[in-house]
Amino acid sequence: MPLDDLHRLPKFRDALSYLYLEHGRIDSHEKAIAFHDAQGMVPIPAASLSLLMLGPGTSITHAAMVALADNNVLAVWVGEEGVRCYAHGMGGTRSSAALLRQAALASDENSRLQVVLRMYRMRFAEDLPRTLTVEQLRGMEGRRVRDAYAASSALTGVPWSGRFYERNDWQAADPVNRALSAANSCLYGLCHAAIISAGYSPAIGFIHTGKQLSFVYDIADLYKTEISIPLAFEMASKGGPQLERNTRLRCRDLFRERRLLARVVPDIRKALGDQEPEDFAPDQDPALPTPLWDPSTLPPGEKEG
Numbered sequence: 001m002p003l004d005d006l007h008r009l010p011k012f013r014d015a016l017s018y019l020y021l022e023h024g025r026i027d028s029h030e031k032a033i034a035f036h037d038a039q040g041m042v043p044i045p046a047a048s049l050s051l052l053m054l055g056p057g058t059s060i061t062h063a064a065m066v067a068l069a070d071n072n073v074l075a076v077w078v079g080e081e082g083v084r085c086y087a088h089g090m091g092g093t094r095s096s097a098a099l100l101r102q103a104a105l106a107s108d109e110n111s112r113l114q115v116v117l118r119m120y121r122m123r124f125a126e127d128l129p130r131t132l133t134v135e136q137l138r139g140m141e142g143r144r145v146r147d148a149y150a151a152s153s154a155l156t157g158v159p160w161s162g163r164f165y166e167r168n169d170w171q172a173a174d175p176v177n178r179a180l181s182a183a184n185s186c187l188y189g190l191c192h193a194a195i196i197s198a199g200y201s202p203a204i205g206f207i208h209t210g211k212q213l214s215f216v217y218d219i220a221d222l223y224k225t226e227i228s229i230p231l232a233f234e235m236a237s238k239g240g241p242q243l244e245r246n247t248r249l250r251c252r253d254l255f256r257e258r259r260l261l262a263r264v265v266p267d268i269r270k271a272l273g274d275q276e277p278e279d280f281a282p283d284q285d286p287a288l289p290t291p292l293w294d295p296s297t298l299p300p301g302e303k304e305g
Helices: 062-070 097-107 109-122 134-156 175-197 214-220 228-238 243-257 260-272
Strands: 016-021 024-029 032-037 040-044 049-054 058-060 074-078 085-088
Touching (some): 016 243, 024 040, 032 062, 049 175, 097 109, 097 260, 134 228, 175 214, 175 243, 214 260, 228 243, 243 260
Parallel strands (some): 016 049, 049 074
Antiparallel strands (some): 024 032, 032 040, 074 085
16 A cells, blocks of 8 residues: 555654665565665665665666655665766655745745854854854854864875865766765765655755755755765775775765764754644645635735735
């Protein structure tokens, strides 16, 4: 039986973080999915998965996509080592309440500013004066990130000369930049899945703007100095021929150790000033028509004219 009522699904915080697959075939298997490659077949428990990253050489059947959709799994088609995002499927709630709230906040200059200020303050361990401007917070954040790079470099002995990678020449980057790109890709994927799961749009950003993943970048930036930066230096210091793969595996473990899945959705709501939503009828019945918009119900100050 498909799980049409999404309130019966495991919450995002209770799921597995992500799975990256390449060079194989994915089909349905006992109401879930299975991955077939040269090594054989591996069943995948779709009901407890958050994000499925489909790398080069993968094919997926229609029935497998139905199983993923029924179990609220975000499918993302990515490039080699997960460093490019080409397309993604739908996931999350059928309710538009969170999306409408996000759009309203981003459309008003004052409310958007408050979200930006909250996002910057969330990155610092200490309380910051409420009088700080966006420019001041942005400068403090820049110093914090530079300090994180310097601290990780000193701790691991891996030299750091700045952020550099060439999308069309992956091997041109040094190991720490390649590891950082791989780690950030996993972090973006996880944040993307959380955003979709909670019913928000990955495109409506507050600090970042103008791209389909702007909000993903906003949320992922909350965790980079804690997770992807030190992880990248750690993996670069170890070296080895499978740097990107080992980085992804370490991301998986670190996401679990830091309980990242339990934090992302509450952090999104904290940044937006939102509360845990109540059950919403469109999730109970996917075919249920919802009320029509009526301008007569708007508050007097919001009516046209």
